[in-house]
Amino acid sequence: MRDVAIIGIGQTEVGEHWETSLRHLALRALQGAMQDAGVTQVDAIYVGNMLSGELAGQEHVGALVADFAGLRGVEAFKVEAACGSGAAALRMGYMAVASGLVNLVAVVGVEKMTDALGPDTTSALALAADGEYEAAQGVTFVALNAMLMRRYMYEYGYSHQDFAPFAVNAHRNGVNNPYAMFRFPITPERFATAPMICDPINLLDSSPICDGAAAVVLAPAEAARALSTKPVRIAASAVGTDTLAIHDRRDPLVLDGAILSTRRAYEQAGVGPQDIDLFELHDAFSIMAVLSLEAAGFAERGRGLRLALEGEIGISGRIPVSTMGGLKARGHPVGATGVYQVVEVVQQLRGEAGANQVPDARLGMAQNIGGSGATVITHILERME
Amino acid sequence: MRDVAIIGIGQTEVGEHWETSLRHLALRALQGAMQDAGVTQVDAIYVGNMLSGELAGQEHVGALVADFAGLRGVEAFKVEAACGSGAAALRMGYMAVASGLVNLVAVVGVEKMTDALGPDTTSALALAADGEYEAAQGVTFVALNAMLMRRYMYEYGYSHQDFAPFAVNAHRNGVNNPYAMFRFPITPERFATAPMICDPINLLDSSPICDGAAAVVLAPAEAARALSTKPVRIAASAVGTDTLAIHDRRDPLVLDGAILSTRRAYEQAGVGPQDIDLFELHDAFSIMAVLSLEAAGFAERGRGLRLALEGEIGISGRIPVSTMGGLKARGHPVGATGVYQVVEVVQQLRGEAGANQVPDARLGMAQNIGGSGATVITHILERME
Numbered sequence: 001m002r003d004v005a006i007i008g009i010g011q012t013e014v015g016e017h018w019e020t021s022l023r024h025l026a027l028r029a030l031q032g033a034m035q036d037a038g039v040t041q042v043d044a045i046y047v048g049n050m051l052s053g054e055l056a057g058q059e060h061v062g063a064l065v066a067d068f069a070g071l072r073g074v075e076a077f078k079v080e081a082a083c084g085s086g087a088a089a090l091r092m093g094y095m096a097v098a099s100g101l102v103n104l105v106a107v108v109g110v111e112k113m114t115d116a117l118g119p120d121t122t123s124a125l126a127l128a129a130d131g132e133y134e135a136a137q138g139v140t141f142v143a144l145n146a147m148l149m150r151r152y153m154y155e156y157g158y159s160h161q162d163f164a165p166f167a168v169n170a171h172r173n174g175v176n177n178p179y180a181m182f183r184f185p186i187t188p189e190r191f192a193t194a195p196m197i198c199d200p201i202n203l204l205d206s207s208p209i210c211d212g213a214a215a216v217v218l219a220p221a222e223a224a225r226a227l228s229t230k231p232v233r234i235a236a237s238a239v240g241t242d243t244l245a246i247h248d249r250r251d252p253l254v255l256d257g258a259i260l261s262t263r264r265a266y267e268q269a270g271v272g273p274q275d276i277d278l279f280e281l282h283d284a285f286s287i288m289a290v291l292s293l294e295a296a297g298f299a300e301r302g303r304g305l306r307l308a309l310e311g312e313i314g315i316s317g318r319i320p321v322s323t324m325g326g327l328k329a330r331g332h333p334v335g336a337t338g339v340y341q342v343v344e345v346v347q348q349l350r351g352e353a354g355a356n357q358v359p360d361a362r363l364g365m366a367q368n369i370g371g372s373g374a375t376v377i378t379h380i381l382e383r384m385e
Numbered sequence: 386m387r388d389v390a391i392i393g394i395g396q397t398e399v400g401e402h403w404e405t406s407l408r409h410l411a412l413r414a415l416q417g418a419m420q421d422a423g424v425t426q427v428d429a430i431y432v433g434n435m436l437s438g439e440l441a442g443q444e445h446v447g448a449l450v451a452d453f454a455g456l457r458g459v460e461a462f463k464v465e466a467a468c469g470s471g472a473a474a475l476r477m478g479y480m481a482v483a484s485g486l487v488n489l490v491a492v493v494g495v496e497k498m499t500d501a502l503g504p505d506t507t508s509a510l511a512l513a514a515d516g517e518y519e520a521a522q523g524v525t526f527v528a529l530n531a532m533l534m535r536r537y538m539y540e541y542g543y544s545h546q547d548f549a550p551f552a553v554n555a556h557r558n559g560v561n562n563p564y565a566m567f568r569f570p571i572t573p574e575r576f577a578t579a580p581m582i583c584d585p586i587n588l589l590d591s592s593p594i595c596d597g598a599a600a601v602v603l604a605p606a607e608a609a610r611a612l613s614t615k616p617v618r619i620a621a622s623a624v625g626t627d628t629l630a631i632h633d634r635r636d637p638l639v640l641d642g643a644i645l646s647t648r649r650a651y652e653q654a655g656v657g658p659q660d661i662d663l664f665e666l667h668d669a670f671s672i673m674a675v676l677s678l679e680a681a682g683f684a685e686r687g688r689g690l691r692l693a694l695e696g697e698i699g700i701s702g703r704i705p706v707s708t709m710g711g712l713k714a715r716g717h718p719v720g721a722t723g724v725y726q727v728v729e730v731v732q733q734l735r736g737e738a739g740a741n742q743v744p745d746a747r748l749g750m751a752q753n754i755g756g757s758g759a760t761v762i763t764h765i766l767e768r769m770e
Contacts, residue, residue, distance in 0.1 A: 001486065021517070051438070053439050054439060056516070059435060059436070060629060062473075063626040067633070067759075072627060077476075078465040079477075081462045082445040091460075091462075092464075092480075095484045098484040099485075127442065127444035127445065128444055135442065241447070241448040241452065257458070375445065
């Protein structure tokens, strides 16, 4: 097995791109990554995307993106794992390069959620849940997370306001990210009075519906030095799954898929949570950030929220999260998110995170979650000295 | 890079499964393949599927299938490349085992097209075409193929009736396949009078809308002997792409994606068309079978139809195609088809094809096509002596 490195990154601004189609978004991110890598050709393109068929009227986006980028002929597929699609595509690219079958791979995450055809976006997002046991009963994705949040509050005695530090931290970091959708700070007071979406989840607990694309270029690590001045090694790539339906789980407040995924990643990289300098977690909702911190070993059960309350999730905290705004402030174009997370970890490891730079970041982790924890994909990235 | 072998196969009957859901179909095929391989656990499951979101109200089928099969926790994704999704998932499984990252992989192709929610199936299938330049203009998938067929007839002076041998051959072979949807022979006369769907494509030029699932289990070739009495080696796995929109191609009658895909496969396996004992081609429409034969090097341009007219595509012909009924008679549950093709090649190489056995088959090729030739995935399989 060959070691694999990231030699280029690209991204579009996350937002409402009413004038830009799915293929144009993908193109911009892909061209950015290839330019950053200094390559004009790749051997394969794997596209992470969840809802192109339902919302943009287009399946078969692998070959579409390849052709639209002037790379007609190269291997190309779409990979889907709900909101985990982006990291799933990276996992596929990683395996392709690791196998020796292909050398240069582009991984593109793209989602176009505004300007939607067909069903409304909330119904489309519910396709990530169990269709027969959850979605068909009328439970939306926000509602599932709301039930988890309420249960967490009840079980461990927290108030809704205790979750404020996640939104405050994400928005603070989003201010300095030119690609973020929300570039304004918020106060705990604003959090307290935000409109309710699905009690107890309010507008500031929730990531936005938006459009965006991000991309990375992968190469064998041995060749990466010649191609890039700042290559980043993929020290681990691991996946864990769980039931789609929350009622089928051992315990609704324990993300077994995330526990499996991070344990496998730590083993592959030969590290533990204490070695991780920053953690791009999947804060689609505040409650998911909390459960992820616990599953990944940064806090005991019921104590994930405490880390935030104690100020340990900021840039200079014990475990910085959402360092470029996270899903909450950078935005969450679902199938693209996993690639955005990895792009941001690369920015940190390269020392290119500007005002949000985590000092001397050497090891960063990105964790992308599909559904309410049914697919969890973890990548640990390492600065190549 | 490790060599990879297929150690188990499974499939459901193709047909209208009104009483069986998507997850149940996938389960039956997966259990069949695992039983055939004699394994009770796998490390990863890759699901080939095109339209679960649009027609079955369910995305995120990777984790769903893993859990439903009692394999909660294992790595799982969905791979999509329109009608080429099944072979795309196999390609992913092949890379995963080849890389050394995982050992036992299950590849499941599944599609549920009857009992559809949401848009009608014809609109959903059009998502394989270019959404902006083809589908949005009202061109269905059959219509695109009808234009290709008419152009072929005009360019090379064939009549519609000249295409009859493809349907006759497929139906003849389907009779002996217990998993085939159509198990009755047809005559050239019946072909001549079949109802027109989209001139010149009639009902017998066209594969049916149906449900089904097929699966294979992969293992490192070095371990395959210990696990299976009849392992089959994947001698080549290759992909070629082209534009989605037909008008953008160099020549509408030349499948450049298929030329690339087969050339890469021949190179990897170190063989040529003359070495192939049977060819499971993508006969979604008769015209696609013709163009595939030409692109894969079995006939010169404009002469693919001649092979059929000369009786060379039958079981004892120069290049047997659709040996278990093909997409035409076995059926074409779109995202499952690529895996069905591979299952059937394995049956041939194991000598388990019954009345349809190609004598002493040693090397078989399966070619799965997404869209009207935009994604072409070719696998060459070899009997392990």
